[in-house]
Amino acid sequence: MSAVxxxxxxxxxxxxxxxxxxxxxxxxxxxxxxxxxxxxGKSTLIKLITGQIKPSSGTLTVFGGTPWNNPDVLGxxxxxxxxxxxxxxxxxxxxxxxxxxxxxxxxxxxxxRSEEVLxxxxxxxxHWGKRIGxxxxxxxxxxxxxxxxxxxxxxxxxxxxxxxxxxxGRQEIGDILRRLQRxxxxxxxxxxxxxxxxxxxxRFLMLNWGRALASGSQTAIRSEMTQWPEQVVIRTDRPxxxxxxxxxxxxxxxxxxxxxxxxxxxxxxxxxxxxxTTLLSTCDAQIFELxxxxxxxxxxxxxITA
Amino acid sequence: xxPPPLPPLLPASAGISNxxxxxxxxTSLGAVILAIGSLEVTALLRPGAWxxxxxxxxxxxVVTKLSVPYGNExxxxxxxxxxxALKIVPLLCLVVGGGVLRNQIRSFTIEYLWTRPARKxxxxxxxxxxxxxxVFAQAIVGxxxxxxxxxFLGVENIWDGLPMLLITEFVVILAFSALxxxxxxxxxxxxxxxxxxxLIVESGVSRIPTNLNLLSVTHHAEVLLSxxxxxxxxxxxxxxxxSLVGTVGIAAVGLAVxxxxxxxxxxxxxxxxxx
Numbered sequence: 001m002s003a004v005x006x007x008x009x010x011x012x013x014x015x016x017x018x019x020x021x022x023x024x025x026x027x028x029x030x031x032x033x034x035x036x037x038x039x040x041g042k043s044t045l046i047k048l049i050t051g052q053i054k055p056s057s058g059t060l061t062v063f064g065g066t067p068w069n070n071p072d073v074l075g076x077x078x079x080x081x082x083x084x085x086x087x088x089x090x091x092x093x094x095x096x097x098x099x100x101x102x103x104x105x106x107x108x109x110x111x112x113r114s115e116e117v118l119x120x121x122x123x124x125x126x127h128w129g130k131r132i133g134x135x136x137x138x139x140x141x142x143x144x145x146x147x148x149x150x151x152x153x154x155x156x157x158x159x160x161x162x163x164x165x166x167x168x169g170r171q172e173i174g175d176i177l178r179r180l181q182r183x184x185x186x187x188x189x190x191x192x193x194x195x196x197x198x199x200x201x202x203r204f205l206m207l208n209w210g211r212a213l214a215s216g217s218q219t220a221i222r223s224e225m226t227q228w229p230e231q232v233v234i235r236t237d238r239p240x241x242x243x244x245x246x247x248x249x250x251x252x253x254x255x256x257x258x259x260x261x262x263x264x265x266x267x268x269x270x271x272x273x274x275x276x277t278t279l280l281s282t283c284d285a286q287i288f289e290l291x292x293x294x295x296x297x298x299x300x301x302x303x304i305t306a
Numbered sequence: 307x308x309p310p311p312l313p314p315l316l317p318a319s320a321g322i323s324n325x326x327x328x329x330x331x332x333t334s335l336g337a338v339i340l341a342i343g344s345l346e347v348t349a350l351l352r353p354g355a356w357x358x359x360x361x362x363x364x365x366x367x368v369v370t371k372l373s374v375p376y377g378n379e380x381x382x383x384x385x386x387x388x389x390x391a392l393k394i395v396p397l398l399c400l401v402v403g404g405g406v407l408r409n410q411i412r413s414f415t416i417e418y419l420w421t422r423p424a425r426k427x428x429x430x431x432x433x434x435x436x437x438x439x440x441v442f443a444q445a446i447v448g449x450x451x452x453x454x455x456x457x458f459l460g461v462e463n464i465w466d467g468l469p470m471l472l473i474t475e476f477v478v479i480l481a482f483s484a485l486x487x488x489x490x491x492x493x494x495x496x497x498x499x500x501x502x503x504x505l506i507v508e509s510g511v512s513r514i515p516t517n518l519n520l521l522s523v524t525h526h527a528e529v530l531l532s533x534x535x536x537x538x539x540x541x542x543x544x545x546x547x548x549s550l551v552g553t554v555g556i557a558a559v560g561l562a563v564x565x566x567x568x569x570x571x572x573x574x575x576x577x578x579x580x581x
Contacts, residue, residue, distance in 0.1 A: 051421065052417065053572050069426065071332035071424060072423070077421065081414065081417050081418075083414045083417075085414035087415060094348045098345040102338060102341035103333065104333045117324075147418060151327065152325060152327035153326065154326035185326060
């Protein structure tokens with residue numbers, strides 16, 4: 001895998017406030033999700049990658065070059081910020097034309113390309129004549145994504161792109177991102193909506209307190225965490241009987257009961273998975289479904305940040 | 307039976323390629339000026355901006371009428387030169403030039419500009435060009451409005467000095483816009499620093515009868531404005547050239563400082579905290 005973004009002992013401090021602390025990672029092609037709670041260092045990392053700030057120490061390269069004050073690197077990056085601030089008084093084509101010219105497109109080409117990207121992000125033509133200030137949050141999100149695509153970047157960075165979008169909108173943005181990936185664009189997404197990231201991303205970078213806790217595919221990250229107990233959801237007509245049964249067999253580390261399911265935390269998952277069919281058949285309850293939750297991105301993230 | 311073809315993923319975007327374009331290199335200074343200029347001009351064309359501009363012109367008419375007695379040429383000249391050209395125009399430069407990048411830093415919109423393949427120094431130069439254009443357009447309208455009001459008030463030979471006045475206003479705007487831009491990229495408190503600078507340098511140093519007053523834009527402007535009423539034969543060409551070069555030199559220094567600060571200073575976007 002050739003690295004698009006490479007960080008080596010990267011640190012960034014705002015005075016005495018920690019942004020990133022001695023982080024090393026490598027991000028390759030495809031769609032990569034950056035995951036972490038508030039204050040984890042996601043925004044600092046994105047600002048470093050987009051050349052808005054420079055590292056306090058360590059190195060960061062994007063497409064082999066350092067982004068700070070480097071137009072050669074920035075010309076290959078498209079950035080869609082998290083915030084809602086846009087030039088409210090402008091119409092989308094006017095705004096995008098200026099940004100396209102700023103990205104190196106000619107004035108005549110800028111109009112055609114602005115209309116192309118607005119089409120590509122699914123903003124209907126009937127809205128193009130309105131000022132951006134009158135747009136809904138979802139429409140603004142599309143315009144913000146459109147401006148990131150103007151100069152056909154090789155790497156698109158999106159900070160919370162699903163914010164403010166309804167499920168249909170999220171689906172459409174997801175489709176656009178997958179289409180970009182097929183066209184050879186690398187994508188880095190930071191998001192709190194982990195389910196959406198799980199569906200989109202092939203690889204993840206997990207941050208907490210300014211440190212990189214894990215990186216790689218979800219399965220690879222999960223496989224490194226065998227020392228943690230599994231969380232299993234068992235859908236049944238008698239959750240309390242199932243919990244009593246598992247408790248008697250010595251598997252329970254903790255549990256939570258709902259009317260139609262038991263959520264259990266296992267002491268030794270490998271033993272449970274060896275005997276779960278036999279064990280559950282002896283319980284005085286009907287078992288409808290058994291699902292391991294520990295491999296979901298949310299569970300992996302919860303464990304890593306615990 | 308052949309199954310029906312699958313619908314395209316995004317019908318609206320069929321045929322549009324977003325495949326990476328490779329490395330385009332830095333955007334040229336001319337393109338950066340065009341981009342920033344078109345952004346600023348398009349923003350200015352909104353109805354709210356026209357209303358403010360109209361109110362500004364109306365205010366000038368009213369204050370001119372109140373300040374200048376009927377047919378009083380000396381009072382008109384004092385009002386036009388001392389107040390409008392040397393106080394109001396520099397204040398406009400401070401408000402527009404100081405805020406042109408600072409307001410974008412405060413409102414996050416700067417992130418759309420400085421993450422593009424344009425040099426930050428070019429962005430600062432483009433911001434200065436747009437400030438000069440906006441303030442000079444306002445100054446032309448304001449000056450013509452004041453002159454028309456003066457003419458209505460019976461002041462004679464009022465239009466004779468207008469060309470030199472406009473030339474002086476232009477070079478004054480070049481210098482004050484650059485200084486204001488430098489203050490704006492240096493600190494969010496650019497208005498305070500600008501007013502202090504005005505008091506100390508423009509109102510203080512410019513009055514000192516030594517070569518120190520060459521540091522003051524106001525001193526150079528007063529020299530240039532003396533050519534409104536006297537011809538070059540009387541005053542000589544040297545003071546004119548010296549003041550033009552002095553003002554443009556101050557503009558160049560201010561712009562260089564602004565471009566360097568904006569290139570190498572790190573900003574905390576959306577707040578006034580900087581490192």
